Amino acid sequence: MNDSNPHYEQTRRKPWNDPRVRALIFQAVAIAAVFWSGWALIDNTLANMESRGISTGFDFLNQSAGFGIIMSLIPYDATMSYGRTFWVGLLNTLLVSGMGIIAATVLGFIIGVARLSSNWLIAKIALVYVEVIRNIPLLLQIFFWYFAVLRNLPSPRQSVDVGGLLFLNNRGLYLPDPVAEPGFGWVAAAIVIAIAAVVIIRILAKRRQMATGKIFPTVKVSVAVLIGLPLLAYLAAGGPISWDIPELKGFNFGGGITMIPELAALWFALSIYTASFIAEIVRSGIMAVSKGQTEAAQALGLKSGMTLRLVVIPQAMRVIIPPLTSQYLNLVKNSSLATAIGYPDLVSVFMGTTLNQTGQAVEVVAMTMGVYLTISLLISLFMNIYNRAVALKER
Amino acid sequence: MTESVMSPPKRTVGPVQWVRRNLFNTWYNTLLTVVIGYLLVTSVGPLLNWLFLDANFIGDSPEACVGEGACWVFINQRLNFFIYGFYPGDEQWRVNIMFALLAICIVPQFIEGFPARRWLGLFAVSGLPIVGYFLISGGWFGLETVPTHKWGGLMLTLILAYVGILASLPIGIVLALGRRSDMPIIRGICVVFIEVWRAVPLITVLFMASVMLPLFLPEGMNFEKLLRALIGITLWQSAYMAEVVRGGLQAIPRGQYEAASALGLGYWRKMGLIVLPQALKLVIPGIVNTFIALFKDTTLVLIIGLFDILGTVQSTVTDPAWQNVAIEGYVFVAFCFWVFCFGMSRYSQNLERKLDTGHRT
Amino acid sequence: ATTLESVKDRGHLQCGVTTGLPGFSQPDDKGNWTGIDVDTCRAVAAAIFGDGAKVQFTPLTAKERFTALQSGEIDVLSRNTTWTLTRDASLGLNFTGTNYYDGQGFLVRKEIGVSDASELDGATFCIQAGTTTELNLADYFRANDMEFKPLVFDTSEQTVQGFASGRCDVLTSDRSQLAALRSKLSDPSSAVILPNTISKEPLGPVVRQGDDQWFNIVKWVLFAQINAEELGITSENVDKMKESDNPNIQRLLGTDGDMGEKLGLPAEFGYDIVKEVGNYGEMYNRNVGPGTPLDLERGLNALWTEGGIMYAPPLR
Amino acid sequence: MSEQTQSTQDQQVVDSAKAEKTIIRVEDMHKWYGSFHVLKGLNLDVSQGERIVICGPSGSGKSTFIRCINRLEEHQQGKIIVDDVELTDDVRQIDSVRREVGMVFQHFNLFPHMTVLENCCVAPIWVRKTPRKEAEATAMDYLKRVKIPDQAHKYPGQLSGGQQQRVAIARALCMKPKIMLFDEPTSALDPEMIKEVLDTMIELASSGMTMICVTHEMGFAKTVADRVIFMDGGEIVESAPPHDFFGNPQEARTQQFLQQILHH
């Protein structure tokens, strides 16, 4: 290569005009600023905590808590540790979030499809639902479900009694609790067999379609098998499940499974509120599938049901998933409003009572935020994996 | 081309036909129509009775409330408290002026082709907050100072939402630009900031802002509680805003960046003159939606002891003088929020529609 | 800076109170706070500034109160807080005394037909979160080998609403509250207060550890009020009392000695307290005493000379 | 192109002989969008095996017309009879007509979430209840015919425009329709791709399929059409064999249009 060039003289390059150098300096400054403020924050906090005589560290997690919690998924009583209260609260949060996500998804899809219904009344009701529910603060809706509904439920003595098995009153919904007896193994086996049978049916159905073109009603048959087989086994084994039936003891019902009104109210409010957003997401997802797709399917002779199932929904899902993810995240975060009605979730139990008893605000709040951060990262992660799996193949 | 001489055949759109087509076109639609119709008839009637027909509107004491209906007398009596909180009665005209200014700025935004609409909008985001601060907090021009802990009710709700959105927008823009930067460390910092704030519930943020903040600050440094709630809300909101703005930035085609570069515009001019104006216009609906979300979330300040509209209502429904007015109180608050949020969401939907068609040409 | 200095710089006292508890601290719809806890703070403000109005109230839920005090968000916590060893020793707090002796009791709905706490096995309780009530209840039931279901609310309003809506059988709280809470029910006669008292609840103002001067100030403001009652000084006769020859009175009102100076307060701090807020008895009667909605007898809270246990060290 | 023109003339002789059964009959058909009169009394008979090219200025209603033929649009007056079935509101009749009519769109409208093969099989399997094996075999046949059997397992997004349009043609053919409708099948393509698709269509035409094609590719019209129809303002202005149509247009409007187009 020939460097000597009559027209051109090497201009000296000033380092600060090099974008790479600029970028480096800028980033160095930024990271220094972040570290400096982070350090200042920690330093201040430690200094402040020391000067105010606040104890630090996580030793408190092993101390005995000394307070009761009305509902817990793992064994808990007042003699257990603060660490235990963390898990109780966390599980309660997960419980109501999980239930909420399922219910909100189902309800949201129904309402979203109803918005596009050809039945004028249904479409309008769905519209009213969406416009009313999503424009009222969630906290108010939680209060509404809690106090309005509680007021209208009877006291335990006057419980609504469904066949002596199921009771509803202002202490909650009481359901019989199944207890396995000898012989239950048969029923369990039947369930396993039913699942296996369904898998086989699906494979056979596919094969039959391959060979003869007949389309087998897989879904209906599967449901029938899944319900029928265990039921048969149950009857044949002479009913090897005894039911722990709730009964009135003293002031309240004992035995059975209880769903406390706080859980129910929070669950309703979260599901109904979030469903109104999901409905809009579903609707716009379906509408985002171009009209050409529907037309092409129709031109091929596919009926409207098939068009929806084979062409529209699979494509709508791509549009629906990302905003749906953020709704799930919102729901989990919103479950922290439990504290307003006394449902013992993580914020209420751990960031509430435990924090108050131990006074270790920094540790407790950090743990709580860590939990929400983890949940949210996990949900995003799963959704990203799903998203990648269904991404359109492009050139 | 000759004009069409034929007009479309008159459709038989008599009511019977309409009902047929829209309510009873298939057997399952018929079934659904009947079931839902029945439910509507049985529930709407009693509701209307309670809300209006049997309700009590006039009076000045609990005794005025008789019968089964709602007791709106209660709302009437306490309305002042719900709107202004503890703001002193003689000074409430100041708040009223602000309400009026706000209405003057906002209402024209809904009216197509209103003169000076753009300028009013600009004033709403720039001048109004400053005027509002001086007017409401006072201490200037011979106005009596009203400390922030006396602010409350609807007024406080509006202040929280308004300031929250205004302050979070610029921060959100900076974060969004940072997240799209070529510099890995800047990008990393922005991503972490955004994701962390988006992951935590607002009430934990408010809790930190309201009772823990002094722990993190140097000795002796302190702000007012309201200001701290605002900082918490703003930071939290700016993470959401950043994502909205990022959506807009991503929607700007690469060609726009390239054309700007080819003309010799540097990074900041490229962003300021070319990219951001387009991106922000694209995401106005998104911003309005964020605003609605924030507006509803302001109710959470109740949990940290600020008396917003829900707070004022809650603190009065337990007044022993009035029995069983909780439902009326909550319905009132719900209605207030609904009116604001519904209005805004309509606005954003309209915009969305308009931008949609505008973009296709 | 010391707490006293920063309070003086700021120009007002920052005082943590409840979000609304009749007789102790409650805002009316003008934002004026009333109650015995509120008056305690006013007395501190009066002692520092000579003006009982120079105080700002921060409403706090029970869960937030200690964090707010620890962080420096408030200067004094006067929020019917029970004095316990743990709180005193490990939260970095100091209790400055007791402005109300209370005990935990039960409010039960009549329809469950219970007349004694020992019959409450298996009942559901409405409690306020973050209170000693929560702990006492667990202790009491463990000690008596009974079971209970605690339903924990954030504020006392919600606790009452929970009880009123029939969600729980029993509302448990400090006895001083039960009567007032009962009066909030739409039908007060549907509930009764059980005779049992299951705990000692000395309620008093709290300050941060590590600032002895401030600790002393808040402590002695209360003592000054109790001493004033012993000495018969009231807000009405305080001006006349200034001329009194009684050295105790002179020291209290600052006409003699340097009591104020020792605390870092103006000499006349005692006079200001009584003038602005009144003595302990006045404060009691105005907020919770007979004739108020709470209608509570002095009982334990009477002066030691009158059969109670209110006793203040001498001002000298 | 000169060789092709020749072969077309040979074909025209054959074609006119077989033009027997009327497979599409349109009688005084009108359509409105709201109050806008798009189609103003169209009349058209198409015999089995006939190949018709429709052209005309933009907005003249060409697309609307052929979309009415398989009822993607509803006409409000007049009659359309396809394969002896009249198009009415009756869902069953619409279904049976659509089964016999294949359509190829300007923008292909392939299903992006299915592979090429799945795109081709979905209708035979779910509409005709063909066994999957068989459907796939047929699909591969047609993919071979449009010369892209090697792309069968790719997704539409991975193909070029010309390839996508050929898949769209194969997809329509897989239903073994009696009639094929094309709505400007080449106008969204790059010049090189156009040739691929036109070649495919010419091959198809030579197999005797009944075709109605909206296009402005006049070369194609000359090569394969039995009749060229010129539409303007929602009316059929002229309808003639290509030779006459291009050589001796009757209407002033047609002449004007042809001048524009051929000049280009």
Place this chain on the structure above:
Amino acid sequence: MSEQTQSTQDQQVVDSAKAEKTIIRVEDMHKWYGSFHVLKGLNLDVSQGERIVICGPSGSGKSTFIRCINRLEEHQQGKIIVDDVELTDDVRQIDSVRREVGMVFQHFNLFPHMTVLENCCVAPIWVRKTPRKEAEATAMDYLKRVKIPDQAHKYPGQLSGGQQQRVAIARALCMKPKIMLFDEPTSALDPEMIKEVLDTMIELASSGMTMICVTHEMGFAKTVADRVIFMDGGEIVESAPPHDFFGNPQEARTQQFLQQILHH
């Protein structure tokens, strides 16, 4: 067109005389996208006032090449010297080069939120710090030159494609660049629009502007180019005056390409 061809020959005489100073020099320039070698050692000298047309099959690197010239893409090896400034990482030098080089894109890339006039003024005002009045006057001049002064206050979305592209040209000219780059400026246009734009470019060429134009409009190349460059596979295969290039291409690859293109 025949008249134009003639006038071009006249011009060529003039042009060759003035071809003095080298304004763009590319020396053994290489570029990679990741590990994909796009440009493989290009060498090119462009004299002031020279008009160069680049053609070549799709993907041959034409766009990449001219985008390197104003550093929209970064080259990794070799040298590019524009107007005596070497393109390196130095921001100031890039800025000063971009000021002298105008670019017109295939898809116009007008700023949709600004009027035509604002589009033209934004760079002079903010980059050259021209007073607004003056910038607007200049802009109007250039808009007159591209024959759309009456559209000055419309928004780009309200113009036809051809008008938009002319605005894009005017916008680039407003910076009074020494060099203009065109990247297939007509390929996104309808046939009728193409002529408008080509006419504008021909007029521009006759004013002595240095131009590098990627295009497949061979008519244009014949009319105005001083040199036609054929690229394939990231290399310059042939570079010759249009007369030789079209009349007597040296390389087999060029011949093949020309056949395809002229045939079409």
